[in-house]
Amino acid sequence: MILVIAKREFRSLFLSPLAWVILAVVQVILAWSFFTSIDVFFSIQADLGTLKNAPGVTDLVISPLFEVASIILLMVTPLLTMRLISEEKRNKTMSLLLSAPVSITEIVLGKYLGLLFFILTMLFLIVLMPLSLSMGTELDYEKLFSGAFGLFLMLAAFSAAGLYMSSLTDNPMIAAISTFGLLLLLRMINMNSASAGGGENVLAYLSLHTHFTALLRGIVNSRDIAYFLLFIFGFVVLAIRQLETQRLQS
Amino acid sequence: MSSLISVNNLTRRYGNICAVNNISFELATGDILGFLGPNGAGKSTTMQMLTGNLAPTLGEISINGVDLLENPKAAKTSLGYLPETPPLYKEMTVAEYLQFCGQLHRINKQALSSVCDSAIERCGLGNVRKRLIRNLSKGYQQRVGIAQAILHSPPVIILDEPTVGLDPIQILEIRQLIKTLGQTHGIILCTHILPEVQAVCNRVQIINQGELVYSADMADMLSRQTGRFEITLSSKLDDIKLSDHRVFTAVEFIDGYHFSAESDLSAEQLTEYIVQQQWGLTRFTTQQTSLEQIFIDLTLADTNTADERTANKDLNNEKRQSNAA
Numbered sequence: 001m002i003l004v005i006a007k008r009e010f011r012s013l014f015l016s017p018l019a020w021v022i023l024a025v026v027q028v029i030l031a032w033s034f035f036t037s038i039d040v041f042f043s044i045q046a047d048l049g050t051l052k053n054a055p056g057v058t059d060l061v062i063s064p065l066f067e068v069a070s071i072i073l074l075m076v077t078p079l080l081t082m083r084l085i086s087e088e089k090r091n092k093t094m095s096l097l098l099s100a101p102v103s104i105t106e107i108v109l110g111k112y113l114g115l116l117f118f119i120l121t122m123l124f125l126i127v128l129m130p131l132s133l134s135m136g137t138e139l140d141y142e143k144l145f146s147g148a149f150g151l152f153l154m155l156a157a158f159s160a161a162g163l164y165m166s167s168l169t170d171n172p173m174i175a176a177i178s179t180f181g182l183l184l185l186l187r188m189i190n191m192n193s194a195s196a197g198g199g200e201n202v203l204a205y206l207s208l209h210t211h212f213t214a215l216l217r218g219i220v221n222s223r224d225i226a227y228f229l230l231f232i233f234g235f236v237v238l239a240i241r242q243l244e245t246q247r248l249q250s
Numbered sequence: 251m252s253s254l255i256s257v258n259n260l261t262r263r264y265g266n267i268c269a270v271n272n273i274s275f276e277l278a279t280g281d282i283l284g285f286l287g288p289n290g291a292g293k294s295t296t297m298q299m300l301t302g303n304l305a306p307t308l309g310e311i312s313i314n315g316v317d318l319l320e321n322p323k324a325a326k327t328s329l330g331y332l333p334e335t336p337p338l339y340k341e342m343t344v345a346e347y348l349q350f351c352g353q354l355h356r357i358n359k360q361a362l363s364s365v366c367d368s369a370i371e372r373c374g375l376g377n378v379r380k381r382l383i384r385n386l387s388k389g390y391q392q393r394v395g396i397a398q399a400i401l402h403s404p405p406v407i408i409l410d411e412p413t414v415g416l417d418p419i420q421i422l423e424i425r426q427l428i429k430t431l432g433q434t435h436g437i438i439l440c441t442h443i444l445p446e447v448q449a450v451c452n453r454v455q456i457i458n459q460g461e462l463v464y465s466a467d468m469a470d471m472l473s474r475q476t477g478r479f480e481i482t483l484s485s486k487l488d489d490i491k492l493s494d495h496r497v498f499t500a501v502e503f504i505d506g507y508h509f510s511a512e513s514d515l516s517a518e519q520l521t522e523y524i525v526q527q528q529w530g531l532t533r534f535t536t537q538q539t540s541l542e543q544i545f546i547d548l549t550l551a552d553t554n555t556a557d558e559r560t561a562n563k564d565l566n567n568e569k570r571q572s573n574a575a
Contacts, residue, residue, distance in 0.1 A: 004353040008339070015341040096337035096398070099301040100354040101326040248305045 009114025081162025150215025
């Protein structure tokens with residue numbers, strides 16, 4: 001049942017131009033960023049040879065690419081999540097799901113899963129770029145996949161937050177703006193602690209960015225993975241609770 | 251199973267406003283129940299509670315013998331619902347949409363396409379099945395909504411204003427469809443259109459300000475005569491002096507040849523009497539209580555309704571007892 005809803009969600013994303021435009025825009029911007037960092041890499045390649053323990057192409061090209069991707073997708077994900085639940089409420093299609101023999105948990109999970117399929121599609125297109133380098137050079141695949149995995153967890157966390165925001169309102173614009181605000185805050189929350197040099201405080205732990213950069217450096221730490229999973233679980237449960245409450249209160 | 255829907259003391263409050271107050275009723279197989287009420291009476295709220303879209307503040311709902319509040323998934327399998335606004339995913343085609351609805355109702359893969367085809371055929375959607383719902387006219391969209399509600403042939407079908415936006419021929423078709431479905435299913439029809447209820451339903455309930463104020467079998471209601479007759483004669487009424495004839499009371503003259511009056515005699519006796527007088531009877535009709543009259547009486551004149559409400563509550567109680575028996 002979850003899959004039925006997920007499949008419809010995934011398909012309906014592609015039935016509107018929004019998904020295609022987002023895929024295209026993200027791809028073009030990231031391709032440009034990819035291209036420039038390769039250019040930089042070539043210009044300093046000669047100097048790198050003289051260094052001991054010099055950073056490789058994975059550190060200088062792929063990690064920055066994922067870093068840029070995480071920033072762009074922070075802006076783009078709210079656009080994808082905004083209509084998940086709010087539009088159903090606005091178009092009154094929610095009652096189709098609510099009067100069908102499916103639970104609210106299944107509805108929410110189905111919608112979330114549908115969006116994750118889309119995120120995976122987008123991620124696949126992004127990872128193709130660094131993979132193309134393997135034709136000319138040796139890549140650090142472990143670091144590459146740990147980075148891609150980190151990006152996936154990050155996007156899944158963005159989506160969960162967006163899902164919850166979308167369940168709060170029947171206006172997609174409001175859902176998008178509040179999701180964007182929340183994500184931006186969570187990314188920037190460690191800024192002062194990073195400048196102060198203290199990486200071990202609460203703010204740093206709360207920040208999405210701290211946990212993402214660890215994975216980007218190739219450090220797959222259960223602490224970071226647990227953070228993302230808890231983040232996702234928390235927001236999905238909140239969205240379910242929100243819909244249950246709306247049924248009670250309206 | 252004696253009743254498809256049984257609702258007990260259903261109440262719903264929005265803050266301090268009581269939208270639905272202590273409603274109880276039953277629906278049996280073969281019933282087409284007309285659910286009437288003025289705007290804001292609590293019709294849609296009741297329907298939303300019956301379909302699990304809204305949780306009741308108090309009360310019990312059981313659908314096909316399954317408690318909706320305790321076991322919502324099982325109860326909802328017996329339910330088809332067309333809300334006021336048809337819940338359509340407008341970016342899908344008609345066939346895709348119905349397939350999705352079928353999957354939601356756990357229709358297995360082999361049966362899915364034949365089930366969709368039969369719903370498409372029943373609602374006359376054959377020539378638009380591959381078109382996007384967004385591009386269909388309001389009438390067709392409404393029909394897709396109906397198709398969605400009857401797709402999985404649920405024992406209980408709840409239709410909230412199903413004929414809105416349809417043209418007269420489509421209205422007739424849909425009414426015919428509802429009648430056919432009514433033989434094997436239990437249907438609740440929510441509407442403002444009183445003739446529609448009269449044409450389709452075999453039971454009628456009127457809700458006003460959140461309370462059930464009237465509940466009757468359509469046949470009972472129509473057969474109850476007021477004892478008022480409308481009579482047209484070929485001789486001038488001025489020559490007759492109706493006041494000399496004691497059989498007529500409360501005479502109202504409509505024109506020179508045409509009057510209405512009440513009488514203690516039955517229609518048969520009265521016609522005989524008039525024929526004996528040799529007044530040249532040309533037309534004789536008995537006035538029925540029209541649904542419209544009842545509706546207006548119950549929903550407009552709040553001062554008068556108090557007595558009738560208690561009377562109808564008795565009626566409801568009788569009904570419940572007979573159902574329980």
